[in-house]
Amino acid sequence: MHARMNIPQQIELTIEPSGRRLTLSAGANLLQAAREAGLAVNAVCGGNGTCGSCKVKLISGDFSSITPKESAMRQNGSLPADERLACLTAALSNGKVHFPAESLASAQRLQLEGELNPIPLNPAVKRFDIDLSMNLSGEKLSAAESVRESLKVSGYLHTDLPDALLPRLNSLLEEHGQKASLVLNGQQIITALPPEQHMLGLAVDLGTTKLAAFLVDLESGQTLASGGALNPQVAYGEDVISRIQFTDEHKEGAATLQKAVVEGLNILAAELTAKVGLTPAAIVDGVIAGNTAMHHLLAGLPVHNLGTAPYHPSQVDAMTFAASTIGLNLAENAAVYLPPNIAGFVGGDHIAMLLATRARHTLKTVLALDIGTNTEISLLHKGRHLACSCASGPAFEGAHIRSGLRAVPGAIERVFIDGKDVKVQTIADQPAVGICGSGILDAVAELHRNNLIDHRGAFNKQDPRLVMRDGQPEFILVPAELSATQQAITLNRQDVQEIQLAKAAIRSGIEVLLREADCSAEEIDLFLVAGAFGTYLDLANCQRIGMFPRLELKRFRQVGNAAGSGARELLLSMDKRNEAGKMLGHIEYIELTTVKDYVEFYMDAIGL
Ligand code: FES
Structure with missing residues (x-):
């Protein structure tokens, strides 16, 4: 049987x-x-x-x-x-x-642009022009032999013209009157291009939530197209820790995450090149700057250690490898450069941000931070450069907030409370569907300013502007009849607390760095706030809730997606890549979990 x-x-x-x-x-x-x-x-x-x-x-x-x-x-x-x-x-x-x-993780507002300074062009790739229209030697050589010969004469003694490239090279020569260009990275041939076509590069800010990509003309320095998308890995866990867990729990987890993000990048590369009438095969060099976990997952490095103290990265130094090894569809032999990582939770995107903002090019005291699920902070003071990472959590992405959501159309991004009057502004002026990070932060500051909550974040139960639900007071930002979901958008004690915890993580990180550098907040000349979330923050409200120290607002600069700008600079200049490598040796990284009295700093920073 x-x-x-x-x-x-x-x-x-x-x-x-x-x-x-x-x-x-x-x-x-x-x-x-x-x-x-x-x-x-x-x-x-x-x-x-x-x-x-x-x-x-x-x-x-x-x-x-x-x-x-x-x-x-x-x-x-x-x-x-x-x-x-x-x-x-x-x-x-x-x-x-x-x-x-x-x-659904879609339709999110993506901050792509950051400040971009002009820099002398010195990309990793060089153009080598071929003109076989006049055979000056009189010898009967094949196109391949002629090209090999002229490479040698020009000093490319160890350069091999791969046979696989010959069909493409020959058809280009035929189409363009025996003219074409080779693109070389050092001694290696990357691809062959039509004679007039500029070399293009792809710079990417690889965020935990968002991908921002830029198609850059490596010969003029111009950004030809830019585009953003959600990091497809979001479907496997929204923050770094959930993704590390995913790789721990699933045998093929790391490969799944690598494939997901590479697919996302391939789609972006195709979209951007299509905007200029080309295909990703025209991209001859790439730079991808991400936090350490994103870097490791992309490069196929183990991430387990990033999830457990002391959070050691598998790789600190910059990496360069063939794009094809991870399935990225660029030109035949195009390379991808990943800037160095500072520590387990401070990655190449922070280096890129520091490069783009010229934070290290001044004698002033500079504090530079990029707010996200993890907030990376650098303090430059009297020749020292200290850095740390704070676990600010996903509250600013709207997670753990009852009516919270990310910065999608209809999300409340600004809140103003005046007496009984509550004014909200939503993204794209759509009917309100919930509240995103900048709105929640505003709301907490406004609740406090209007004495609806006290310095501990507790609601003033006597206030008639509050309503009770399940025995708990809450504040109605948008009543059910005016919300797109027909449900009131409210904030309660727990929501306020989530923001208090997030902002305390950031403020305590700032304070620890200040103490370690023997510097007072008052000495900060320039306070740089980078990143998508940072762009939309109301700085005065950030000070009101104690997330940032109370400095004159003119000392602050919101610099947008500076990591994306830094990635573009790394694409355009080998000098910038050298600077990134040198920077690494100067940074004193402080692991907050090992600072003895860190908890006291944190507790001190929770109040409003
Ligand atoms: S993913 Fe289902 S509750 Fe978090």
């Missing part, structure tokens, strides 16, 4: 809003299914059922029963009665589910 095998029943699930139909085994997890359907669903906690960011509506069919974690969220009001957590729900029969807009 044969033993009967247990074949899982196949079901068909329709996933909205894309309408994609999937055939799955009964019992398939909804978060996995959404990923399979190509939907980038928010998963801040990496599928642990704790962040509440993967909400889904079950439209039809049978699903696994509600879990205790979901029941708890229902009870505290953070999971509506008609929604479930995709990461904790299994599909048991044919059916349909719908992921609401706030669960």
Whole structure:
């Protein structure tokens, strides 16, 4: 007798809003299914059922029963009665589910531009022009032999003209009157180009959440096109730690994440080159600046150590490798340069930001920070350069905030409270759907300014402007009838607390650096705030809630995506790459978790 095998029943699930139909085994997890359907669903906690960011509506069919974690969220009001957590729900029969807009990592406002200073051009690649239209030697040589000969004569003694390039070179010569150009990186030939075509490079700011890419003319220094996209890895965990966990828990996890981001970069490269009528094969050099975890995942380096103290990176020095080794589709032999990492949580994007802002080119005292899930801070004072990284968490991305969401159209980005009057401004002037980081920060500052919360962040229960829900006071920013979701957009004590924790992480990092450098806040001449989130911050409100020290506002400069600008400079200049390498040797990195009294700094910074 044969033993009967247990074949899982196949079901068909329709996933909205894309309408994609999937055939799955009964019992398939909804978060996995959404990923399979190509939907980038928010998963801040990496599928642990704790962040509440993967909400889904079950439209039809049978699903696994509600879990205790979901029941708890229902009870505290953070999971509506008609929604479930995709990461904790299994599909048991044919059916349909719908992921609401706030669960989808899409349409986010992407800050691409940063300040860009003109620099002398000295890219890694050089052009070598070929003109075989006049055979001066009179010898009968093939095109390949002539090119090899002229390379030698010009000093490229060790340069090999690869046979694989010959068909392309020959057709270019034929099409362009026996003229073409080779692109060389050192002694290596990268590709052949039409004689008039400029060499192009791709610079990328590889963020945990966002990718910002720039197509740069390496011969004029101009940025020809730029574009942004969400980092497709978001679907596997929204912050660095969730992604490291994903690689720990899944055998192919690291490869999956590498593939996801490379695909995202390939799409961007194709979009940008299409804007100038070319293909990614025209890109002869690349620079990708990211935080250390993004760097490691892209390069295929192990990330496990980045998730455990003392958070040692696998690679500190700059790396250069063939783009093709990671599946990046650029010109045949194009290389990709990754700037050095400072530490486990301070990566090449911070180096790029420092390069672009010229923070090290002044004798002044400069504090430069890039706010994100991790906030990297540098302090330059009296010839010293100290740096640290603070775990500011995803609250500024709207996570862990009940009505929070990222900077999508309809997100409240500004809040002003005057007496009973509450004014909000939303992104793209769309009806309000929730509140994003800059809005939450404003709201907390305004609640405090209006005495609705005290310095501990506790609500003043006597205030008639507050409403009670489940015995807890909360403040209504947008009433249900005016919100796009027909649900009131409110802030409660817990939301305020999330912002207090995030801002305390940043302020305590600043204070530790100041102490280590024996410098007072008053001595900071220039306070640089970089990054997408930093661009939209109301600096006065940042001071009101104690996130930044109270300095004259004219000492602050919001510099936009300076990491992207730095990546472009690294693409245009080998001198900048040398500067990046040298910078590494001068930075004193301070691991905050090893600072004995760090907790005291942190606790001191929590109050408003
Ligand atoms: S609760 Fe599902 S991903 Fe966090």
